[in-house]
Amino acid sequence: MQDIILETRGLTKQYGGVHALTDANFTLRKGEHVAIMGDNGAGKSTFVRQLTGVEQPTRGQIIFDGQEQRFAGPIAAREAGIETVFQNLALADDLDVPSNLFLGREKIRFNLGPFSILDKKAMREATMAALVKTGVKIPNLMNTIRNMSGGQRQCVAIARTAAFKSKLVIMDEPTAALGVQETAQVENIIRTLKEAGEPLILISHNMRQVFDLVDRIVVFRRGRIVANLRKEDTDGQDIVSYITGAKTGSEFESAV
Amino acid sequence: MQDIILETRGLTKQYGGVHALTDANFTLRKGEHVAIMGDNGAGKSTFVRQLTGVEQPTRGQIIFDGQEQRFAGPIAAREAGIETVFQNLALADDLDVPSNLFLGREKIRFNLGPFSILDKKAMREATMAALVKTGVKIPNLMNTIRNMSGGQRQCVAIARTAAFKSKLVIMDEPTAALGVQETAQVENIIRTLKEAGEPLILISHNMRQVFDLVDRIVVFRRGRIVANLRKEDTDGQDIVSYITGAKTGSEFESAV
Amino acid sequence: MAQTAHGIGGLTYDPAKRAKPAELNVFLALVIITSAFELIGRIFMGDSFLFNTRDNIDAIFNWQRLNIIILQVSIVGIIALGVTQVILTGGIDLSSGSVVGATAMIAMSFAQTAMVNGSPNPKAIFGEWAMDLPVLFPILVGLACGLAAGLINGFFVAYTRIPPFIATLGMMVFARGLSRWWSNGNPVSFPTESYAAIGKGMMPVVIFVTLAILFHLVLNHTRYGKHCYAIGSNEQASRMSGINVARHKLLVYAIAGMLAALAAVVLSSKNLTAQAGMGVMYELDAIAMAVIGGISLQGGRGSILGTVLGALIFGVIISGFTFLKLDAYYQEMVKGAIIVGAVVLDQWRQQRRTKG
């Protein structure tokens, strides 16, 4: 199908003896917003790490934007157009906020290869603009990330993803540490992505958020996909019973 | 008053030029469960770090259990009877789950001072028992914490706090990374504490959770306490207006 | 919920496929290097590295070779045991070599014998009163020196929070100066017979192996060991969890200092002399043994077993070179390559494992 941006076939990951992800078959259409839900330790972040080249899957295929891909590392995934907010945020503790926001793609004034001169002013201003959208407050942007509160850190990571164009956005529990206002702002950012037609994978434990934002919900349980439901066909109670194992999607019965 | 377990007077913390906490006057009665809410970066975790001796306040007094205290470090606070789940969890990444759960107070078989022989079996069993209460699933307890999912890590930190008797429990966003089931379990743990009469300070951004669990809500804004409300006298909408600064508690007006 | 022997439910877990201990790779490197020497010897020299090909001897193994392999690394090995503990906590000890020098000088000064070949000891440091003392005396003096050095290191690391690299670098420079000042650079020689017995024959090996077993047990089964790993893994978290990090570090550096001192006693006894330049570069060798043995310089990961295997790799390399009669000018170049190779092998296998 032409309109599929991402597909995985039989994606599997084992750590030592731990079967963290087993035979995941997943598809995402262009412009679609999908949520992944599931217990703690169900394998959601593991799935993200395989997609983004942070780890190499034990088995299975990833087809992104029409081509089979085997990302050697996160750089490859990002260059292919996947922007990710990782659960561990992936921030450099000793750098200030603008440096983190532009980590790996700094704005430059002269191109001298690796020795290109940085455009610090432009980065600072762009950082302000990107952070204001998340609603977070940071009294001093020149402080290091180490000194930021949990929510401030998370907002920096989100702003980083939102500030760059991409073909697919993945967010792993982006609002877990955010306050009421900031959560609302970030949800707005996600709605903007929807309007812009950028596809999104959202991992969240927040039922309200998921039903507010996405088109489709995929449930992970014990390393396997156990349900794949359009928002209209389900409700919170139903999802919980998939998460807890009280129910299993008919097409996935063999999986459990 | 006899029944006050914790009181702070004029507690203040500045980092370089950042006024993270200003003149916090806070009281907690024995057996009382209080929630602290507020924006990201409002100073909630800073408040916790001053209470627990992780940092030394710039100014102000802490009166705990009837005595003025100036905890030199987290050890002193813990010895005085304060158990804390920190926002950064304070886990040792290279150790396995039981070692983390008993970090700093290992079960021993022979007392030989620092060279006391560990009772590994007893610790493993006690770990299982403590973790089952949080509802988390961990396929291999002997894996290092580094390899645990976000929620698994958080459950280990919570189980650690709940497993030991104390005079005061502080939890800084304990359920941020938890799934639906695990959150419910941890809320049950908190209810058990209430029944046992152990006082609690809960930091959370989750309005439903706060109204479900605590007796009183304290709101932080820009490093200051701006509201102190009994649950019965308020509602979610009201709290949000305090958080955003649309409203300020009458007795705190001078503060802003 | 499925509660099993190894965990509580959730994902499928297959204990048979669990990660192998990291020491296995180090052991493999040891085997490969040894076999390489054996093979090269058989092919190019018609001689065997490990087995006896001489007619006049019955033994199958060349015991002399096996002994020297361990013997020549056992003194630095004793130091490496202490260094391992320091590195586990995320620290480093650059002072051990110099502490060996200073301790050897001081201890030996109390271990001298009055008469040498019928004439008074030409290297006497003190007067009559310090001659022919009971052997326990110099040993205790030596251990006290090591303890003092370790406590000073530990004090600075733990209570002033300066980087261990600097604290122990300062002690390295200081102790080397002390050992030169002690007797104006003159060697201290001619110990009593009982002192000479400490490092005689295979005694260094016995001491090394005993201590290795002891510290293996201590690191794996006591609170002390657990706290070493915890502090190295996340010092801040350990402090927040109520471990007295400062006191623990003081203890770790003190133990490392005492082990260096013990190595000094054994070394000076084995050599029947103490010299100001003794122990130069031992600290680097000791650290290298630990790192080859798989310890992480970030702290938190490693083991005594690994360090012992790392020491053996060193021993095999030194003996192997002499066995091959490799030209001295090439030896160091090849040694550099082997050290790197051993760790590359280790790393490569570990990566394969996590990728699998």
Added chain:
Amino acid sequence: MAQTAHGIGGLTYDPAKRAKPAELNVFLALVIITSAFELIGRIFMGDSFLFNTRDNIDAIFNWQRLNIIILQVSIVGIIALGVTQVILTGGIDLSSGSVVGATAMIAMSFAQTAMVNGSPNPKAIFGEWAMDLPVLFPILVGLACGLAAGLINGFFVAYTRIPPFIATLGMMVFARGLSRWWSNGNPVSFPTESYAAIGKGMMPVVIFVTLAILFHLVLNHTRYGKHCYAIGSNEQASRMSGINVARHKLLVYAIAGMLAALAAVVLSSKNLTAQAGMGVMYELDAIAMAVIGGISLQGGRGSILGTVLGALIFGVIISGFTFLKLDAYYQEMVKGAIIVGAVVLDQWRQQRRTKG
């Protein structure tokens, strides 16, 4: 929302009270140590450390003293610039001292002059063809050696992921072996006049200061610098954020190798000879300069300015001792204490700051 020059709203922020740069403390330590020498000199020796009290000279400052303070640390200082970059990325370079030795030998072999005092060069390594070559030739050969060593270090660190400690330890042993093998331990001497000019007089200082300014700018204003700090701060995060960590490390070690090679050229030119033992322990001195200058061995924190100040502290200590005629036996003991003291001071002030 209150959007100010330094941030976006929230808490009150008072820019006047923001944290002082860490280099201030190092500078303070330098001032204190220098003043201490000046004071001790005035009180106990009736002489001045920094000023001229000799009648036959007009100058107020003892320029000779100031010059030698910088001159004697400028060669190790050049190395320290490279080491600073390596440590910033969370690595370490133990090979620089040995690379200096090997490079000096090799470069000098192409910088020899054919005739010495009318007779053929007694230390000639190659034949006629290698004599009296243009000065650029030995310089390029030297830089190429350093580049090769750096690339090998970088390759192992970046692509096989072995600990930098081991990769560079291997290179340390290898390069020292190479420098001994090169001419079987014999020194290589008698360079051409143009080669001798490279390290003459205050040239080493000029080179050091120029490079220090250059790398100060590079670390603070280029992408290269930013990535050094990022990788040292959190390598995993840097990788996840799309920095090509492996390629960057390769570059960092290559630059460090070239700086060591440059130091070797200057050193051998200044001394008019190259020796297999040249540069022994320079790696430790270079690392110590950087650490005294406030760099964190965990990576991510530090600066070139700090390293330069650290180098100056070294220079003042060495000159101060000679000035005070301090007995060499005590010198090292005192030096050890001063190194520790300088960093304790730094640490103590930093802690006070964060407590305030």
Added chain:
Amino acid sequence: DGIGVSMALFDDNFLTVLRNGIQAHADANGLSVQIEDAQNDVAKQLDQINNFIASGVDAIIVNPVDTSATQAMSDAAAAAGIPLVYVNRQPINVDTLPDNQAFVASNEVESGTLETIEVCRLFKEQGKTEANVYVMMGELSNQAAVQRTADIHDVMAAGTCAVTLNIIDEQTANWSRDQAQSLMTNWLSSGTAFDGVIANNDEMAIGAIQAMKAAGLDMGTIVVGGVDATQDALAAMQAGDLDATVFQNAAGQGAGALDAAVKLAKGEAVEQKVYIPFELVTPANIDNYLSKN
């Protein structure tokens, strides 16, 4: 004021005796000397000389780390007009020294030669025509080690050896007794028969002896030679373990250098080259040396 001294290395036993000789002679004559340790680093040595110049000393004594690096030192001292005396090792610019510079040294070629010829003589005395020996070298980057090892080969090549020498293996033990013990044990474990050990210094010779005794070898039949005539070596010789060593008058060299420096500082003329010969020490003449080092 005073005299600055830069020694190549403090940790070396022989140089320690030389250094103590300078100190003792200075104390006896009421002179102030300041002795620095160059730690075998040519560059450090040059810096020390510059530091002396900055402090305005009357004269400088240098025990060169590298005899081919002396040109830069001579230049620095000459530019400042401060007298300079080289001690123990012959500087490469010996023939072009300025007027206010001198040297007091020994010729390293003699030490290894004397040692080797004596070892050969002892083999001959045992009735051998051919002998297998191990050679223990000092630090490979040290010129004394390189020279003394070359001396052995030169003696063999020149035919001045009384028997035919076969070198089984030639390895470094870095001047150290401990490394020499390990090296010897490694050699012993190969089981090759040998007749003697020629070591670049006494410390290594003693280490070899200790290893051989530990393995139960009869030291009466094995010939061991060293250089330096240290107290430990003389004791080993008295015990019948060490067979030959070579004495170099360290204290005498130190005192001579100091005298020359003082004279130059006063502007008096001195002999510019003073050679102090090595002397062979054997059980026969050992009594002459027992109180010298």
